[in-house]
Amino acid sequence: NAFASYLQRSNPGSLIVGTVRTGKALPWLNWRSFRRLPLVISNTEWWCRELQRRGLEREKLAVIPNGLSFSWSWSDLRRLRANVRHRLGLEPDQPLLINVAGFRPGKRQEHLIRMLAKLPTFIPWRAALVGDGQRLIGAQRLASDLGLVDRFIFTGALDDPAPFYAAADIAVSVSQEDALPNFLVEAQAAAL
Numbered sequence: 001n002a003f004a005s006y007l008q009r010s011n012p013g014s015l016i017v018g019t020v021r022t023g024k025a026l027p028w029l030n031w032r033s034f035r036r037l038p039l040v041i042s043n044t045e046w047w048c049r050e051l052q053r054r055g056l057e058r059e060k061l062a063v064i065p066n067g068l069s070f071s072w073s074w075s076d077l078r079r080l081r082a083n084v085r086h087r088l089g090l091e092p093d094q095p096l097l098i099n100v101a102g103f104r105p106g107k108r109q110e111h112l113i114r115m116l117a118k119l120p121t122f123i124p125w126r127a128a129l130v131g132d133g134q135r136l137i138g139a140q141r142l143a144s145d146l147g148l149v150d151r152f153i154f155t156g157a158l159d160d161p162a163p164f165y166a167a168a169d170i171a172v173s174v175s176q177e178d179a180l181p182n183f184l185v186e187a188q189a190a191a192l
Contacts, residue, residue, distance in 0.1 A: 002029035005036035015039070020047050021066075024106070024177050044180045066185045072162055077190060080166035088126070088153065088167065095125045098168035100161050100186070103133030106177030110135070110142050115174070117146045125151065127172075128164045132157035165190035 001018050008016040018033055018040040020026065034040050034056055041062045042048055048061045090096060097116070101107040109129055116127060129139065129152060136154065143152045155164065171187030178184075 004033040077166040080163050084163045084167035096168045097127040097170045097172050100130040100183040102131050103135040108174045109139045112174045128153040130155045130161050
């Protein structure tokens with residue numbers, strides 16, 4: 001995106017398209033490119049409004065929401081739910097929360113852990129935190145320091161988080177850097 005306008009000028013006759021799908025601040029080169037490109041695709045209407053606010057014409061903006069890179073059948077989800085919950089030692093009515101995200105500052109898993117620590121102790125919740133990254137060890141240490149290590153399931157990175165979506169009851173996100181995270185799209189597809 002930062003060099004898209006350069007690519008457009010260097011390749012006359014080619015269609016170079018810009019994309020934006022983050023909640024992070026964009027570098028100035030991205031904004032310059034977006035103004036010069038014939039089309040910018042976003043995954044949310046919010047970004048389209050923001051791009052318009054910054055001077056881009058609505059006619060050159062398009063929204064393509066995040067899609068799913070996999071498909072589940074309801075029978076698969078029900079089968080997985082029972083199997084995974086049994087493997088995790090969960091009672092049938094015990095609430096399982098899920099968060100799928102890389103462990104980096106803007107995803108705020110530590111904030112989520114502190115929020116869950118405030119729940120009444122009689123609620124038998126568990127939380128699966130799926131992902132890996134630079135802040136994973138700090139999140140694990142925080143859960144331990146708060147005496148909640150038995151409440152959290154840190155899975156690390158998974159190629160297929162479907163079993164945890166199937167086992168979960170509630171999807172939770174406290175991210176401050178997402179426009180429309182794949183996690184929430186996938187959670188909705190799993191009826192969370």
